[in-house]
Amino acid sequence: HVESDLDLEQTLYTEDQIRDRLREMAVRIESDYAGREILLVGVLKGAVMVMADLARAIDRHVEMDWMAISSYGSGTKSSGVVRILKDLDTDIAGRDVLIVEDIIDTGLTLSWLVANLRSRGPASVEIATLLRKPDALQMEVDVKYVGFDIPNAFVVGYGLDYSERYRNLRCIGTLAEHVYT
Numbered sequence: 001h002v003e004s005d006l007d008l009e010q011t012l013y014t015e016d017q018i019r020d021r022l023r024e025m026a027v028r029i030e031s032d033y034a035g036r037e038i039l040l041v042g043v044l045k046g047a048v049m050v051m052a053d054l055a056r057a058i059d060r061h062v063e064m065d066w067m068a069i070s071s072y073g074s075g076t077k078s079s080g081v082v083r084i085l086k087d088l089d090t091d092i093a094g095r096d097v098l099i100v101e102d103i104i105d106t107g108l109t110l111s112w113l114v115a116n117l118r119s120r121g122p123a124s125v126e127i128a129t130l131l132r133k134p135d136a137l138q139m140e141v142d143v144k145y146v147g148f149d150i151p152n153a154f155v156v157g158y159g160l161d162y163s164e165r166y167r168n169l170r171c172i173g174t175l176a177e178h179v180y181t
């Protein structure tokens, strides 16, 4: 059915809570990057909402670029095999890169991406993620800006999908069990 709010078990973060937290992250980013130009790198597709709102909360010049990477080829969601589907348009040599993500789950995507971007000679590579699941982490990732640490539950909304749905929800919530059983 189309009444997607009914597919949520529980709202974790409302639109207002997300906006307030992104504003706090933006304030830290503004002061940490004083005097430097930031290149925000969003990871398609989940990071689209975070990128749009975080970028607008940052009160200084930023550039934005995007990467699309496949989640570990086929099979299980933990082989660690990542493929670039769309690379950056930007040469990041000497640039201050801030990766923007919606969620760090196992950490496999980001640990691969950070290593990949570091090999291109940037001045710096840091990570800003709205959500992180500490209990699901398989790979240690050094994350500078985290919105919320959440329990290891299936969450959707605000860019996060289940089978490509729910990305357009304004809030973030846990998916009701009847949806995936």
Ligand code: PRP
Residues within 6 Å of the ligand: 043, 044, 045, 046, 047, 070, 071, 101, 102, 103, 104, 105, 106, 107, 108, 109, 110, 160, 161
């Ligand atoms: C999701 C999410 C992160 C990644 C996190 O993306 O947006 O990019 O998984 O998982 P990990 O920490 O276990 O690697 P997904 O591969 O579902 O693609 P999407 O962004 O297009 O939904």
Ligand code: MN
Residues within 6 Å of the ligand: 043, 044, 045, 046, 047
């Ligand atoms: Mn993603």
Ligand code: MG
Residues within 6 Å of the ligand: 046, 160, 161
């Ligand atoms: Mg996804």
